Amino acid sequence: MENLISEILTVNKSQKKHKGARIKVCSIVNAKSGQCSEDCKFCGQSSFNKADVKVYPLIDPEKIKEVSMQTLENVGCFGVVSSGNSLNDEEISELCKMFKKHEKVSHLGVSIGKISDVSFMRLREVGIKKIHHNLETSESFYPNICSTHDYQEKELTH
Numbered sequence: 001m002e003n004l005i006s007e008i009l010t011v012n013k014s015q016k017k018h019k020g021a022r023i024k025v026c027s028i029v030n031a032k033s034g035q036c037s038e039d040c041k042f043c044g045q046s047s048f049n050k051a052d053v054k055v056y057p058l059i060d061p062e063k064i065k066e067v068s069m070q071t072l073e074n075v076g077c078f079g080v081v082s083s084g085n086s087l088n089d090e091e092i093s094e095l096c097k098m099f100k101k102h103e104k105v106s107h108l109g110v111s112i113g114k115i116s117d118v119s120f121m122r123l124r125e126v127g128i129k130k131i132h133h134n135l136e137t138s139e140s141f142y143p144n145i146c147s148t149h150d151y152q153e154k155e156l157t158h
């Protein structure tokens, strides 16, 4: 791991100059996989993509908790990531129940697609402070990589 960190910092001079010789290591769980209705061309989770990915519904949140607690012994933060345009209310509720009693909730983040204002507030109330968002590409190039939603809507998704 030390060699890898040293290599990353050698390549990334800007990081080293502005943030020092430190990087933060995070980990994720793919909490729900495959069959996304969107057609983002780079993404193996899309149902339009022929990639041979595992397909499964939302993992039992208690299992997510167990894995995150183990993983957080070695990394600084842990992301719960799901495929799909968004999670439904029931799935958000299941996750929120678990987040509420998670001893290390301040080290958790989510990347769960589009979320409503209500879901955002629910996540916030149970202690989630990080919501991950991929930049992917510019607004002008966006129609070349996705046709099922536009850049404005994308800003609310993965």
Ligand code: SF4
Residues within 6 Å of the ligand: 036, 037, 038, 039, 040, 043, 044, 045, 046, 047, 082, 083, 084, 085, 113, 157, 158
């Ligand atoms: S919305 Fe997210 S999960 Fe679905 S295809 Fe696009 S990047 Fe992949």
